[in-house]
Amino acid sequence: MQRVTVWNENRHEQKNPKVREIYPEGIHGAIASFLKEESFEAKTATLDEPEHGLTDDVLNETDVLLWWGHLAHDEVSDTVVKKIHQRVLDGMGLIVLHSGHFSKIFQTLMGTGCDLKWREADEKERLWVVEPSHPIVEGIGESIELEKEEMYGEHFDIPAPDEVVLMSWFEGGEVFRSGCTFKRGSGKIFYFRPGHETYPTYHNKQIQRVISNAVKWAQPTTRNIPIRGNAKPLEDIKPKD
C-alpha cells in the first residue's frame, strides 16, 4: 500500500473563514481524506508542526509527498527543503499543487524562477487532456471543467517538462500548462495547477481522480542505486581479449 504524506502550509485555513468553511479539516485534511478512500495510507503534515511535520521518521515512511503552500514559502526551513530535495532525488515522488509553484522545493528542483501570470476573478477553467493514454489521466474524459478558479497564465517559467499531460483554458483568454511531469534523479514530480483555497476544487471528483492517479504514477520504483565517484581501476574494468 502506498504511503502518502499530504503537506499543507495551513495558514489560509486559520485566517479566512471562507476557506475554513470549504475545507473544515484544512486542504491537507480534504486531500488525505479522499486518498484514504482510495486505499492509500495517507497522513498529513503542516508548516507549524516541529520540523514542519516532516521528520526523518515521517519521510522514511513516505513514498509520495504532496505539497500545498502559498503565503509562507519563506518560512519553510532551508534544512527541511534540502532534506526533501535529497529524498526526491533518491526516489520519493512529489506532487506540487497550485501555488506550490513558488515553493522552495519546486524552485530548487526546477532551477528556474517558476513565475507565472495570475488573476482572481471567479473564472471558468477547462483542463484539456493532451496525453490521453497517460496513467495520470486514466478515467478522465476529454477535459475537466471547474466553474470558478483562479487563473494562471503563460508564460510559466519552468524547464521544458518531460510530459505535458493537461493544458488549461481560462474564460478570460489565457492558457496554461496545468499538468506537467518531470524526473529529477530517481524521483518523479508532477505539478498540478488547480486548487485555489477559496474554491472547492479538491472536492471535485475528477480533480481527486487526477491526484490519486498521480500518486500511483509517482511511486518509487525498485531502482538500481547508481555507483558514482571514483571508478574501478582500468585494469579491473578494461575488457580483456
Add this chain to the structure above:
Amino acid sequence: MQRVTVWNENRHEQKNPKVREIYPEGIHGAIASFLKEESFEAKTATLDEPEHGLTDDVLNETDVLLWWGHLAHDEVSDTVVKKIHQRVLDGMGLIVLHSGHFSKIFQTLMGTGCDLKWREADEKERLWVVEPSHPIVEGIGESIELEKEEMYGEHFDIPAPDEVVLMSWFEGGEVFRSGCTFKRGSGKIFYFRPGHETYPTYHNKQIQRVISNAVKWAQPTTRNIPIRGNAKPLEDIKPKD
C-alpha cells in the same frame, strides 16, 4: 496476464546451421520461452505464415508485439504493416529488436531512415544504464556485458527518443543509443539493440530481464479514446456566464 506475440522473420534459422544450433526453436521460440517462464502468455508468429501470422484474431489478443527481422524486411506486406501501425497508435505495445531498426513498421513509426553504422567482428559490448530508476532496467545493475556481439554505431537516424535508457560501448571504439523509448499515439515503443542471430544473446539472463521489463512497461493503459474530427457546435460548448 499480458498477452505477447513474438514475431520473427525466421529466415536465418532456415539458412544458417550456426543460428539453428543457437536457437533450435528459432529466435521467436527462444524469446517466447523465457517470457512464458515469466508468466506472460506468449505466442509466436513468423513471416512465412499466412498474413505473416498476424491476423486480426491474433492482433486482437496481443497486448505487446515483439519484432525481429533482418533479411526480408521488403517481404513484409504493406497491408500488414499498415494494420500493425494502427494497432500501435491505438495502444498496442511494440518492442523492436536489433536489426528490426530497418523494418517497415519501425521506419513508419519513426518517420526517419533509421540507418546506423555496423560491423561484425565478435566484439565485446557493454550496455550502460543511463536511467537507473526506469522500470525497463529494474533488476539490472550498472551495465550488461556481452562477450561477443555485432557492433552498431552512431549516428543512429531516429527522432530524439523520449528516453534513452541504455547506451552501448563497443570494443572497437563506437557508442550507440541501445535502449530507446518512444510514444506514438497511445502506443509505447521500445527499441532494444542487442540480438545478432549468430550470438546467444537472447539466452543471456540480463537481456531476458530487460525484454521482460519492457513488455510490462509497454502494456496498453486503460486509455481515453480522444474525440476528434468535427467538434460540438459553439453554442453547446462555449461556457455560459
Add this chain to the structure above:
Amino acid sequence: MQRVTVWNENRHEQKNPKVREIYPEGIHGAIASFLKEESFEAKTATLDEPEHGLTDDVLNETDVLLWWGHLAHDEVSDTVVKKIHQRVLDGMGLIVLHSGHFSKIFQTLMGTGCDLKWREADEKERLWVVEPSHPIVEGIGESIELEKEEMYGEHFDIPAPDEVVLMSWFEGGEVFRSGCTFKRGSGKIFYFRPGHETYPTYHNKQIQRVISNAVKWAQPTTRNIPIRGNAKPLEDIKPKD
C-alpha cells in the same frame, strides 16, 4: 539569401469567391509576397503544375519549403511525397501550415495520424507564447489575437514535439499546441496552426512575422553527412595502446 518555395494546393481559390477575394493571388501568392518583402528569395508551386511544381530543379534550389493543403491531400503523388521526405531528412526545412496537418508529408514525418478536433464558427483565437526566447517568436509580444479563425482543439495526435513555442486559446473553450518544432534527420520542421482559407490570417503582420522567423530558423545548417552502413574493420578503428 534564403531560398523558399511556398507550396499551395490552390483549390479553394478556384472554387470559392470568398477565398479568391481575400487571396487574389492565392494563399501561396500572399505568403510569397510578404516573404519577398522580408528579402527572402520566394517562389511558389501548386498542386496542378507538373510534378506539383516540385521538380528536382525546384527542390535543388529550395532551402525551406512551406506547405498549405486541405481538400486534395490524396491527389499529392506518393513519388513527390517520398522525394520531399528524403529532402527533409537531408536538411531541407519544412513549415507545415494549418490544414497541412493531414498532408501525406506531415503524416509520414510524424508517424502518427495527426488528427485533431475542429469547428468553423468565426471564433476568436489567441496564440500565447510559451517559449519567449525562441527565435520563431522574435518580435512577437505575449500573444497574437486573431478576430476570427477556425478552431482546432486537442487532442492533436502528434509525437511529443521537441518544443511547443505557441499554444492557442479559442473562444469556444478549447486549447491547441499551435506552434510546434520537430527535427527529423537533419531537417527542421515547424507546424503552425492558423490560416483557414476564409479568413485574412496570412495578411496579419504578426502571423507573417512568425512565418518569416520560422523560415530563418528552419534554414539547413552546414552539416556533417553521417557515415552509415558497414563500418571500418576492427583493426582500423580499434584504438591502439
Add this chain to the structure above:
Amino acid sequence: MQRVTVWNENRHEQKNPKVREIYPEGIHGAIASFLKEESFEAKTATLDEPEHGLTDDVLNETDVLLWWGHLAHDEVSDTVVKKIHQRVLDGMGLIVLHSGHFSKIFQTLMGTGCDLKWREADEKERLWVVEPSHPIVEGIGESIELEKEEMYGEHFDIPAPDEVVLMSWFEGGEVFRSGCTFKRGSGKIFYFRPGHETYPTYHNKQIQRVISNAVKWAQPTTRNIPIRGNAKPLEDIKPKD
C-alpha cells in the same frame, strides 16, 4: 561581436607545475586566446579576484560565460552564484566545462546532484556526434579522438538534456553524455565534458571548434520579456463578442 567571459578557478595552475607547463596562461588564458583568434571579444575572470572577477560591470558586458572549476567549488560565493543564476535565466549563455559539473551554478540550474563516475588513467576518449546537423558540431566529422583524458562515466545525475549532441567512448569500457544542451529561463546552457587539467585538451583544434560553436549557439536572442505576476483585470482581457 559576441562578448565572452572565460571564468576559471585557476588553482591547479598555481599548485601543479605540469598544469602550468601545459597552460602557461592558465586554462582561462588558453581558452580566451583561441576565442580571440575566432574574433570573439573574450575576457577572463578567476576565483581569487574580487567578486571572483564577476562584477556587475563585467556581467553587463558578457553575452556568454564559460566556467571551469574543480578544487574550490565551495569557495565560490553564494551571492555571485545567485547573480549568475539570474543572468542565465535572463538570457546569458553558459558553457560549463569538465569538472564544472559539480559547480554550484550548474547544480543550481539542474536541480540535481550532477554526480558521475570518474577515473584518471590516461585513457583514450572518442567523442561521437549524435546530432550531426547541430550547430555545436559544425565542422566536426564523425568523432573527435583524444589520446589521453580523464574518464567520466554514466550514470551522470542530470535532468534529461534537451539535446545530447556528443557521446563519449572510453578505452576502459565506459560511456558518457559528453555534450548536452539545456534551456533554463531564456538562457542556453551547454555542458561539455573534456578538459582535465593535466592534458592539453584545450589546445586540440576540434575541441576548440566545439567551444567556439557553442559560444555562438548560446548567444542571447533578442527576446520578449514575459509579463508575469498579476494579470490585467478580466474586463480588460476577456474577448468581447
